[in-house]
Structures are given as C-alpha cells and as structure tokens.
Amino acid sequence: MKNSLKAKDIMTTDVKVVKKDATIADVAKMLIHDKIGGLPVVDDDNRVIGIISETDILKKEKYVEPPLAINLLQGIILLDDMKRLEKDLKNIAAYKVEDMMTTKIVKVNEEDSFDDVANIMIKKSINRVPVVDENDVIKGIICRYDIIRALYDDKNE
Template sequence: KVVKSVMTRAITVKPDTSVEEVAKIIIQNNVNHLPVVDDEGRLVGIVTSWDIAKAVAMGKMGKVKDVMTRKVITALPDEPVESAARKMEKHNISALPVVDAKMRVLGLVTSEDLSKLLAR
C-alpha cells in the first residue's frame, strides 16, 4: 500500500491567515492539521490545533506565519505507508502533508488513516 491510496483532502491556509480564523476552520471542518501554502500552492509550513492552543495560552493571537512549524516532515504519493508511519513515530507527529516534486500539496496522511488500514 502506498500513501496516495489512503491520503485524504488537505484543508490549507495562507501564512497571513489569522490565528482566530484558523481556530474556526479547525472546528468547522473537524480537522487538526492544516498545511500552510503560498500563493502558488507550495508548502511553507504546518499549523495544528496544538499550535493554536499554544498561541492562545501565550496570548499570541497573531497570524499563522508567527505560530506555524516551518520545517515540515512530508510524504510522497508513492511512498509505502510503512515509511509514513515510521516518520510519524520518529518525529512524534500524527500527520504528514503529501507533496509532489514541486512541493505542491496533494493531500494529507494522518495516523487515523493508517489505523483504518489495520482495522480492515
């Protein structure tokens, strides 16, 4: 099995989106991980519900670019799911944006998607 067969649609945000707006997007779409993309759709970061909670806890209600993680761990569409699982385990994260060779976001693979494979 490869990543593209289990990945889901990613909801992305822009670096200038406000932290408050991201909180709304997370609740409205029932998601935890939002890849951050530039105007060309290329990955520049990731922001999660954890980052939003931290921003609120620190009273730092600015923009996504102030609270996102810039060094993103990614997966490729044809990468084996075992490899994606190992990356998540190694870095203590629960989702990887799936990108093409030009770093354009194709989707998201989450630990939830991978556990569904085991449950089948």
Template sequence: MVQSQPVQAFMTTPVQFVRPDTALTEVIRMLNASRISGLAVCDDQGRLVGEISAKDLMVRESGLEPGPYVVFLDSVIYLRNPLRWERDVHQALGETAAAIMNRSPHTCGPTLSLQEAAALLHDAGTERLFVVEGGKPVGVLSRADLIRAMAATAC
C-alpha cells in the first residue's frame, strides 16, 4: 500500500543542485540537459538554501508587467504589492541562481509517508519536494515519483 511507504523508498537520487552564485545560463543548461523542471540551490556546506524552477525562469522571459495603477495629483500610485514587485524585478534582472531562486524550498523528511508527501505536493502546488536530512538534500520526490509508487503497488 502506497500510503504506508516512506518517501525514501521512491525518491530520486542524487539531487542535482547549483550554488547561489551559479550563472542563470548554467542553470538553464542543466535543466535542459537533465530534462527536469527544478534544481536545489545549496550553499558551500551543502545545505539547502533555495530552489529554482522553470517557473522562476519564466518571470525573466516574460518581462515585468507594472500592474494596475492610478494617477493622483501628478503621481503614479501602483496598486500592486511592493514586496512582490521587488521580487519580480530581481527575477527579471538577476543573473545568478540566488537572484531568482525561491528562498523557501519545499521540503520533507525521508521517513514521511507517501500519502503525507502527496498532500504536501498538492497543498503547495509544487512539482517536487526536496528530501532533507540535517539541512542537506538527500533526494527529490516529484509528482512523477508518486505516480511510479502508485503504479508499483497497483500491479
């Protein structure tokens, strides 16, 4: 039964990662060569500090949309969250993984059940969970890994 299986039984290893100072051209090359949609971002000690996905790269390619605004007394007032705007600017102009990575990576532990991991993936609306022990990624559990686990138990 899939729900009682731990994440570590179906996670993908090794974890592909980049450093925060990795150039975006290298990130794109790695994503394309590996045919994956996201990478871990790890510091010099191997600790997970972020994740970068194809979705993060889309902001860079699609450009910035200033969003709704009003003009009042010759001033332009943007009706957009300034913190979100600042993040979008960094993503659009950044040249390294650190500039566009998500600094709150989606994670779980290796002993978490697949059922709980599926709920995390669904609730977060993400494609993957980085499986972490001691702050370091030891595997990745993707939606495809969950399907593989379901297929293995259906046979």
C-alpha cells in the first residue's frame, strides 16, 4: 500500500553523482549519455552539497552573446569575430561544477514517507530530490518519474 511506502522504497539507488571540481563539459557529457536532467554534487565523503542540472547550465549559456551580423543581399556579413563566440563557449565548458551548482537544495531522508516526499516535490516544484541518511550521505535519488511509478505501478500495491 502506498501509505506505507518510504523514500528508500521508491528511490533509484544507482545514483550518478559528480564532484564539485568536475567541469561543466564533463557534466554535460554525463547528462547526455545517461539521459538525465541533473546530478547530485557530493564531497569526498559522499555527502550531498548541491545539485547541478541542465537548467543551471542553460542559465549560464544564455549569457553567451552571438556575433553581430547583418543580412545584405541574401548574404550574412559578420560584424564581430566568431572566435569570440567560440572562446565564450569553451570558457563555459571549462567552468567547474562548484561555480554553477545550486547549493540551497531540498534533501529527504531515506525513512521519510512517500506522501511527504511527493508533497515536497510538488510544493517546491522540483524535479529531483537526493535521498540521504542521517549523516547526509547520499543513498539514492527520487525523480518525478519515481513518484509516478510508485503511484501507478501495480507492483507497489
């Protein structure tokens, strides 16, 4: 019955994590390869210290200025250097996770009830929540998919 489910019953335990000194290029590759939207950031003791998500990366990307150009007789004339754009993109890829991660995050304990976890995610409009033990060590992660699966998967009845 769903009322008796706990965070540890619905979480994904094979959690991909990243350290704060990883580059954004490394994170982007992990997100693409694993088809996920974000990763918990952990310290050397596997304690959760933040989250880095595709949204964090996109927020930084929006500050890249495209080169100025004009359209003249159906041709594009660049008024600015494409090398600058390339340099801006390389700089963003070299950023460290700690420069872009979200540090004010919501975490839940592995013993928290399913209802509490679902309500937190809905009220705070968050897509994923790390599941930790009493020492803040990561034990799993719960995404919206896990909530839906717990609600509608017959195996949880």
